[in-house]
Amino acid sequence: MSQTRTETESASSEPNLLPEGWEMVIGLEVHAELATQTKMFSPARNQFGGDPNTNVHPVCLGLPGTLPVVNEKAVEHSIRIGLALNCTVQRCIWARKNYFYPDMPKDYQISQYDKPLNVDGWLDLPGGSRVGIERAHMEEDTGKSTHVGVSGRIHDAGYSLVDYNRAGVPLIEIVTRPEIRGPEQAKEYVEELRSILVTIGASDGKMEEGSLRVDANVSVRPTGADELRTRCEVKNVNSLRSLGRAIIYEARRHVDLYEAGDSPRQETRHWDEEAGRSRPGRSKEEAEDYRYFADPDLVPIDPSAEWIAEIAASIPALPKERRDALIGKGASAEAAAMAVGRQLDALALAAIEAGADADRVLTHVANNLAVDGAQNLDAGHLAELVKMETDGALTATQAKQVLAEMVETGSAPGAVAAAHGFEAMDTGELETLVDQLIADSPEEWERFVAGDDKARHKMQGFFTGQIMKATKGQADGKAVNQLLNQRASR
Amino acid sequence: MPEPREPLTTDDVAKVANLAMLDLSDDELVTFTSQLDAVLDLAGELNQFDVAEVAPTAHPFGLTNVFRPDEPEPDDIADAIREEALAAGPEVEDHQYRVPPALGEAL
Numbered sequence: 001m002s003q004t005r006t007e008t009e010s011a012s013s014e015p016n017l018l019p020e021g022w023e024m025v026i027g028l029e030v031h032a033e034l035a036t037q038t039k040m041f042s043p044a045r046n047q048f049g050g051d052p053n054t055n056v057h058p059v060c061l062g063l064p065g066t067l068p069v070v071n072e073k074a075v076e077h078s079i080r081i082g083l084a085l086n087c088t089v090q091r092c093i094w095a096r097k098n099y100f101y102p103d104m105p106k107d108y109q110i111s112q113y114d115k116p117l118n119v120d121g122w123l124d125l126p127g128g129s130r131v132g133i134e135r136a137h138m139e140e141d142t143g144k145s146t147h148v149g150v151s152g153r154i155h156d157a158g159y160s161l162v163d164y165n166r167a168g169v170p171l172i173e174i175v176t177r178p179e180i181r182g183p184e185q186a187k188e189y190v191e192e193l194r195s196i197l198v199t200i201g202a203s204d205g206k207m208e209e210g211s212l213r214v215d216a217n218v219s220v221r222p223t224g225a226d227e228l229r230t231r232c233e234v235k236n237v238n239s240l241r242s243l244g245r246a247i248i249y250e251a252r253r254h255v256d257l258y259e260a261g262d263s264p265r266q267e268t269r270h271w272d273e274e275a276g277r278s279r280p281g282r283s284k285e286e287a288e289d290y291r292y293f294a295d296p297d298l299v300p301i302d303p304s305a306e307w308i309a310e311i312a313a314s315i316p317a318l319p320k321e322r323r324d325a326l327i328g329k330g331a332s333a334e335a336a337a338m339a340v341g342r343q344l345d346a347l348a349l350a351a352i353e354a355g356a357d358a359d360r361v362l363t364h365v366a367n368n369l370a371v372d373g374a375q376n377l378d379a380g381h382l383a384e385l386v387k388m389e390t391d392g393a394l395t396a397t398q399a400k401q402v403l404a405e406m407v408e409t410g411s412a413p414g415a416v417a418a419a420h421g422f423e424a425m426d427t428g429e430l431e432t433l434v435d436q437l438i439a440d441s442p443e444e445w446e447r448f449v450a451g452d453d454k455a456r457h458k459m460q461g462f463f464t465g466q467i468m469k470a471t472k473g474q475a476d477g478k479a480v481n482q483l484l485n486q487r488a489s490r
Numbered sequence: 491m492p493e494p495r496e497p498l499t500t501d502d503v504a505k506v507a508n509l510a511m512l513d514l515s516d517d518e519l520v521t522f523t524s525q526l527d528a529v530l531d532l533a534g535e536l537n538q539f540d541v542a543e544v545a546p547t548a549h550p551f552g553l554t555n556v557f558r559p560d561e562p563e564p565d566d567i568a569d570a571i572r573e574e575a576l577a578a579g580p581e582v583e584d585h586q587y588r589v590p591p592a593l594g595e596a597l
Contacts, residue, residue: 036560043563052585056575057563063575073560093548100511102589115548146586161586289509294548302554 017182017248019259023223024251025231026180026216027134030193031173032203033141033211034077040140040170041068041110048209052163060140060168062105067297074170075117077202078138079303079311081172082118084196084318085133089308092117092137094298097290102162103143111139111173113292117301123176123196124320125188126337132177143167172202178217178228183244190214190240195319195341207239214243218250220258229254230263234278236270246271250278325349326362335362343375350379356386368400373407381406385413392476398422422474430467430475434483437466449488460484495534498527 018024036046042059058066082089095113116137123131143164174193180186194205194212205212219231234250237243249271254264268281317325322345326336329352339345344365352358361382369377385403388394394402394417402416409416438445441463448459460481467480500519503526507514514522563571581588 038560038562043558043561044568045562053576053587054572054585055568056572057568058571058575061575069558070556071560072557075557091554098509102587145589147591149591159591160589161583162589163586291509296549298549299551299553299556300548 027178029215031213034170039168085121087118087121091302094295112137136174141169183247220254330358351382354383356383360386
């Protein structure tokens with residue numbers, strides 16, 4: 001994909017990972033498999049895993065005489081993605097991308113070229129920068145070939161085994177403008193994009209299963225210049241960590257070449273995670289001349305304004321909107337991102353709206369709710385629990401224990417607390433206990449009242465420990481400290 | 491009228507043949523160069539028409555939005571297709587098609 005020369009400044013606050021005077025120019029191509037029942041052009045199942053060649057059909061095997069028919073759901077998902085990325089959704093056509101490789105038995109891949117479905121969008125990242133989206137087009141996935149040879153490496157392959165289960169799976173390819181300025185922003189972009197794809201139900205976004213794949217177009221230039229220099233496309237980046245490493249490696253390689261008076265060649269390179277370096281791709285791939293032409297087997301797609309409006313109306317609140325809702329209730333950006341990332345933002349928001357303390361709710365989300373079933377927690381119950389905590393009826397430790405049981409059993413916090421004997425301790429009762437303890441420990445009390453900070457801290461531990469012992473851990477440590485300080489300042 | 495085009499060269503044809511993985515002899519290159527040049531001349535006759543006001547045609551039928559619902563093939567049919575498709579492969583190993591090395595150096 002060619003990088004366009006329209007540029008906007010992105011607000012990037014990355015540390016400079018390159019020698020002084022150089023900056024990175026990165027464009028990302030993300031391929032996401034669409035969450036459909038069947039393939040792009042055939043009724044074979046779109047399913048990960050399974051025995052080889054179980055999800056096949058004459059169309060995706062490229063058998064003579066077959067004709068592709070477009071999966072309407074795949075187009076709907078693609079339009080939904082385009083709208084979520086602020087793209088213009090337009091009349092589009094299919095194109096044949098011609099190349100020879102056994103994982104694509106027709107000897108061409110059906111894709112989109114000069115008239116893609118979605119163009120000219122953008123994505124706002126949590127950190128405040130905006131990344132331009134050049135296009136998001138539909139295509140079909142390829143099969144999978146396993147190279148069987150002496151060392152298992154492709155260049156020594158004796159022969160290949162081909163499984164066409166993945167051939168023809170509907171894909172969207174989302175291409176950014178070359179506006180990303182460093183590995184952290186690249187990772188942030190992929191994370192936010194993945195979160196959107198999952199939220200709108202268009203893809204499961206699983207990098208580990210290959211349903212979300214990232215290629216990085218990397219080049220460098222003198223800081224502040226607006227030129228675009230020769231780029232290399234780095235493939236085989238299978239995790240966010242690899243993406244960051246691959247970008248840094250590739251950009252430094254380019255700087256080294258320029259500083260040695262040389263320059264990089266435009267080529268496809270493969271990231272080797274174990275070796276921590278990229279290598280040139282197969283020689284055949286360098287002849288990147290795919291001779292695209294309009295596919296005569298398929299007619300144009302011209303989505304009506306009504307259809308687009310219907311799809312737009314079906315898009316749920318996107319991650320940014322959901323984070324903003326929590327931030328509006330006093331959450332920090334990090335806490336909001338964590339809650340949305342764990343799909344616990346609706347729960348947290350409802351609990352806060354029911355009157356629970358926002359900090360306490362978000363602390364539970366961050367520390368105590370990274371467990372299966374947490375999404376099913378009743379927001380009213382969570383609000384009650386937090387209120388019991390802030391009223392002093394439960395200590396933080398007790399609340400954590402009650403919460404774990406609430407997630408497991410779906411019970412109300414009052415019932416769980418009662419079953420554990422975590423009865424609310426009457427303030428008067430606690431005061432009596434504290435006063436009694438002070439009267440029984442005059443030496444310790446003297447050291448608490450008159451001692452330096454260190455002695456005071458030590459004695460505070462003593463008194464709290466005694467009270468906890470006397471109440472079998474039911475007293476609220478904070479309330480005990482408050483009482484001690486109150487008595488000492490009399 | 492557009493500029494007259496440059497005549498096709500054997501280098502052009504050699505490049506296209508290479509991309510199509512066709513191994514042509516020097517004689518064949520010469521033969522196909524003149525034949526393809528004649529084909530381009532024929533297609534070039536279309537250049538005499540002024541199409542400035544004509545919308546690009548992506549497909550002769552004038553249809554758009556031909557879709558199928560997202561419904562899988564029934565399992566029994568899918569199984570039968572699998573059996574037949576694998577049986578049609580020249581070489582099959584572990585339910586996968588066995589093919590020559592993918593790099594094409596031999597071609």
